[in-house]
Amino acid sequence: MASRYRTQTPLSFRKQPALQILREMDLTVRQAAQRTGTPYxxxxxxxxxxxxxxxxxxxxxxxxxxxxxxxxxxxxSLVPRRSSERCRCNRCTLERARRAEDAGVVL
Structure with a gap:
């Protein structure tokens, strides 16, 4: 029985399309991690x-x-994990990113 208190969509636990796109670009996960500054x-x-x-x-x-x-x-995988990412105020990171995207600024 699903919890009635669940506040977010559960993860799919499937490989993301980004993995196939990286493979098409001939990039390994390790190379992509280095280029994005994300731990492997x-x-x-x-x-x-x-x-x-x-x-x-x-x-x-x-x-x-x-x-x-x-x-x-x-x-x-696109459902925000934190309440700050769901917020619509001007102080939160996601809202700033949305405004930058609307203005044509590449993050």
């Missing part, structure tokens, strides 16, 4: 569906691949 095991867990990427990690993968976030991750 963290990026591996993100790409294999074990954890959700933070806003900064998603932005780094977008910059590396040149693809949109929706192309890189399935819907279950």
């Amino acid at each position: 095991y963290t990026l591996r867990n993100i790409l294999y569906g074990g954890t959700r990427a933070t806003t900064g990690q998603r932005a780094a993968l977008v910059a590396l691949t040149g693809r949109s976030v929706e192309e890189l991750f399935d819907a279950g």
Whole structure:
């Protein structure tokens, strides 16, 4: 029975499309981790569906691949993990990233 207190969509625990995109670019997970400044095991867990990427990690993968976030991750992996990422105020990181994206600034 599912908990009625669950506040976020569960992870899919499937390989993310970003993994295939990196392979098409002839990049290993280790090379992608070095280029994005993300620890190897963290990026591996993100790409294999074990954890959700933070806003900064998603932005780094977008910059590396040149693809949109929706192309890189399935819907279950895009659900924000923290309440600050769900917030619409001007102080939160995700809202600043959205405003920058709307203005055409690449993160």
